[in-house]
Structures are given as C-alpha cells and as structure tokens.
Amino acid sequence: MTEPRLLPWPAAASPDATARLRHLAAGALRTGRPLAIWREPASEHPRLLVSRSLEAAYTGLPPALDTQAPAGFAFFPFRDSDHNPALFLPADVQFDLARPEVVRVAPAARELVPNLTAWLSLPTPPELAWHYSAQPAPPGTAEADYTQLVRTGVQAIEDKAVVKVVTSRVAHRPLPAGFDPLAAFGQLSRQYPRAFVSLVSVPGVGTWLGASPEVLAEVTADGHFHTMALAGTQPLVPGRAPQDAIWRQKEIEEQALVSRYIVNCFKQLRLREYHEAGPRTAVAGQLLHLRTDFEVDLKNVPSPSSLGTDMLRLLHPTSAVGGMPKVAALEFLHRHEGYDRAYYSGFLGPVNVAAPGISRLYVNLRCLQLRPEEAILYAGTGLTADSDPLREWQETELKLQTVASVITPPA
Numbered sequence: 001m002t003e004p005r006l007l008p009w010p011a012a013a014s015p016d017a018t019a020r021l022r023h024l025a026a027g028a029l030r031t032g033r034p035l036a037i038w039r040e041p042a043s044e045h046p047r048l049l050v051s052r053s054l055e056a057a058y059t060g061l062p063p064a065l066d067t068q069a070p071a072g073f074a075f076f077p078f079r080d081s082d083h084n085p086a087l088f089l090p091a092d093v094q095f096d097l098a099r100p101e102v103v104r105v106a107p108a109a110r111e112l113v114p115n116l117t118a119w120l121s122l123p124t125p126p127e128l129a130w131h132y133s134a135q136p137a138p139p140g141t142a143e144a145d146y147t148q149l150v151r152t153g154v155q156a157i158e159d160k161a162v163v164k165v166v167t168s169r170v171a172h173r174p175l176p177a178g179f180d181p182l183a184a185f186g187q188l189s190r191q192y193p194r195a196f197v198s199l200v201s202v203p204g205v206g207t208w209l210g211a212s213p214e215v216l217a218e219v220t221a222d223g224h225f226h227t228m229a230l231a232g233t234q235p236l237v238p239g240r241a242p243q244d245a246i247w248r249q250k251e252i253e254e255q256a257l258v259s260r261y262i263v264n265c266f267k268q269l270r271l272r273e274y275h276e277a278g279p280r281t282a283v284a285g286q287l288l289h290l291r292t293d294f295e296v297d298l299k300n301v302p303s304p305s306s307l308g309t310d311m312l313r314l315l316h317p318t319s320a321v322g323g324m325p326k327v328a329a330l331e332f333l334h335r336h337e338g339y340d341r342a343y344y345s346g347f348l349g350p351v352n353v354a355a356p357g358i359s360r361l362y363v364n365l366r367c368l369q370l371r372p373e374e375a376i377l378y379a380g381t382g383l384t385a386d387s388d389p390l391r392e393w394q395e396t397e398l399k400l401q402t403v404a405s406v407i408t409p410p411a
Contacts, residue, residue, distance in 0.1 A: 004094075005105040005113055010121045017100035021048050022182055023124040024095050024103065027116070030129060034089050034202040036073040037182075038350065039189045040360065041196055045098035046189065049073050049353065051089040052109045054203050071106070071352040074361055075200050078317055078341040079330075083135050087202065091353050130181060130370060133206030137376055138339035141169035145338075146396070147389035150381075152336055157385045164257050165323035165332050167392070168380030170339055171400055173407050175374055181209060184406040191405065192285050196362040198348060208343055210367030211402055213284035216315060216347045219308050219359045225296040227311065229258035230282070231320050231382055232290040233395050242281045245288050250386040255279055255290035257384075261319040262294055269310055273300045285366075285402050308359060312347075320382065321345035321363060342369065344378035366402040375407050 014020060021037070028035040028050040039046040049072070071091040077084035092109035093116065103120070105113055146169045153165045185199040188211045195211035218226040232251030236242065259279070266274055278292030298304035322345075323329025349361040369376040379399035381392040 002107055004107065005110060007103040007105060007113065007117060007120065009101060009103070013120060014124075017097045018186070019124065020100055021046065021095060021097060022128070023120070024048055024050065024093070025182065026125045026128050027119045028093075029131070029201065030125065032131075032203050034087075034131075034200075034205075036075070036089055036198065036200045036348075036350075037185060038073075038196065038198040039185075041194050045096060046185075046197075047097070047350070047353065048093075048095040049089060049091045049350070050093035052092040052112055069352055069359075071350075071356075073200070073348070073350055073353070075202065075205075075343065075346075075348045076316070077343045077346040078321070084340070084342045085205070087205070088351070089202070094353070128182070130207045131201045131203050131205065132371060133342070133369065134204050135206075135340070135342070137172070137371060137374075138170045138342075140172045141338075143393055145169075146393050149336060149338075150383060150387055150389040150392045153332070153383040154385060154387050154389075156332055157383065162328045162332055163324045164254065164319060164382060164384060165329045166319075166321050166345075166380050166382045167333070167337060168341065168345065168378060169396055171377040171379075171404075173368075173375045173377060173404060175370075175407055179407065181207060181370060184209060187406045188403070192402070195284065195366070196349065196360070198362075198364075200348065205343075207370040208364070208367055209370065209403065209406075210364055211285070212348075212362040212365045212367070213282070213287075213289065214320070214363040214365055216318065216349075216361045216363050217308055217312055217359070218361070219298075219357060221355060221358050223298045223304070223357075225298055225307055225311065227262060227294050227315065229255060229262055229278075229292040229294070229320065230289050231255040231258045233381070233398065234288050235398055236283060236286050236288050242283050242288055245281045247281075247290060248386075250384050251290060252279075253384050253386070254382045255292070257324055258318065258320045258382075259292045261324055262315070265311060265314040266294075266296075268314060269307070271296065271301065271307075273297070287398060287402075312361070316347060317345060318363070321365075321380065323382075341378065343367075344369075345380065366399060368403045368407070375403075377403060 034051045073089045094104040192211040201207040214230045275295040279290045282291035351359040379396040
C-alpha cells in the first residue's frame, strides 16, 4: 500500500471547511497527538497535519530537503536540547481546506483509519485540549534589564568580541476569557496575508502561534533554492509608500551583515552561481524591513539533493537571530540574555507536503507560546555599534504588537 487513503466526510458532517478543521484538531488533541496548522503567504487555504504519535516524529531533519525526503512539518528550536528537541512531524493525517471533502491518511498510518472514520461522525467537542510545555515559563524582561542588555551588547561590539549580536526579550500577557487559539490563528491569517501563519501543538513541547515574515530556506517545484536576508525595522507610516522609507545607517549596516553571512555560507559550499536581488523595503504587517533575496538554480549545483540540508546547517541560527561571528554571538547570548528561547527564533514549516520536492521553512518570529492562563511573547533586535538602548526597546514593543493583537480583548 503506497498511495494515501482518502477518507470522505460523512454526509451528516458540517459542510463548513473551517468547522471540519476544528473537528480534526480536536481529535488529535484529545488523543495526545502532535499537530500543525499553517497558512502559506498569500494563500487563502490553511492546512492541517497530524502525526500518529510523538514517538513517530523524527528528532531532527530528514536526510535531505528533496523528493526522497518524507512529507512532514519541521519544528526546530533556537538551540536543540533535551527539553527543546528538534522535531520533524510526519504527515500521517492531512486536511487541506482547498479540498475539504476528504481527509488524507498516509500508508504508514493506516491503522488510524477505523478510529478516524468513527471520529469524523462524532460531534466536535466544545473545547480543545491544547498541549502545554512541561518547562518553567521564562521570566518577563523589564525595560531596565533589556536596555542594560543592549548596552552590554554594544560594548561587546566595541570590544570586537562580536561584530553583531541579536538580543531578545520576553513579555507575559494574560489570556482573555474564552481565548480560542484556532480563532486567533484565523485572525492572524486575515491581518497578515503576506506572513507564514502557524499554530503548532506538541505533547510536552507546548503550543506556539505565530505570523513569520522571514523565509529561512525554500525549495520550489521548478528546482530552485531560495533564502533571504531580512533585517532592519521601522514602523509603517500611514499614507506613506513603503518605497519612500528612509533607512538609518544602523539598519543598512545590520541588513548588510546578514546578506554577507548568507554569501559566506554559499562560499563554504563552493557555490558561486546564485542570484541576489535587493536590498529593498518589505512590508510585514505594520512594520517595514530591509530584504535581500537569494536564489540558486539547483540544476547548476553538483549535489542538488543535499544543498537544502547543507544550507540549513550553515544558516541556522542565522545572523538575523543570533549574530556574527555565530559562535561568539551565541556564547554572548548564553551568558547575558538570561532565558531559554525554546522555539522562538528557531524555524518551522512544511516539507514535501504540497508535493514532492517542495519545502518552505520559515524563521519562527512574531510568535507566542500558550500557557493555560497566559501567553508568552518574544521579540528581538539586531545590535550594531550605533544601537540606542531606548530605540531597541521600542522596536521590540512594535514587534510584540503583531501577535499581541490577537490576545488583547476589544476595548
């Protein structure tokens, strides 16, 4: 049995595709299974993936991001550890709102068919039992503590211990009564049509919701590899065209460092044939960033099947979330940042789900972690020698607003 099993919905089931997605998510959560729900940039249709068990998940990336890699969803932390494992969730059960009349079951998960068939006929539970992390919640970061961290980072740059470092902080927000993560996912999808919007819930690991603007690595159906350098931030001013934005030297330098880092990764793989476009101003919700795109035609690469995975190993964590040089910047963060980022500034996304050979992985930015009564929000800023502590704090405040909007009750 090599083809997926297509299970039709019972005639009595709700015809509404969103209600069907909720029904499947409830079944996965009720039985303690990992799930991922996502919506690609500019797409109207979310997808859902359920793995038959946490034990079936890979603790790491498949051998290569090519047509031979299994279909699934990558969910990687900033730093791999026993309590923040790097996960690849197999696509055992799939539901696509673009084709809501069927549920796809992978051959490896055919033992789920009887129970799943029965579950499709049952009413949807009124509440969904989302997974929560077993780790202690990181402490919130006070303004005085973050501005001092920025000063320490700038001093490290002046002392030439690092060229650039990306510091981050944590904010806690109480959840409003009756908060619904799936409804919040839908709200983020409407508010940020150009973002990769995701809702991932894994036993023991927790539930994460986000709307990321940044591609880490993409392999397309026509055999091209893409990545981007995204850095520098300013608010989108109403009535002003994004292309008219004026960038300070600090943001220009910050973005150039990320671009040079990507080019250096290409050089390490002896890759000389690539196309670079930018920098240009890119819109991400209510923020503007500087963006440079990189593209490689895999037909011109000696080992195309391994390029995606090789680049991932070199890129992550990128200089846009860690700093440069990588080892020195990560050591600085370990000593001074004061908390475990877990899956914030890691990466996530589908591999070979839409079709064999199509993979899209995004940096896990503009995200929050759900706890029973609160949300833990994360934001960071890239520091250079010209960084001003108060400006950096204000930039994190702007970035927090992306996901904070879905947990703030209307006035």
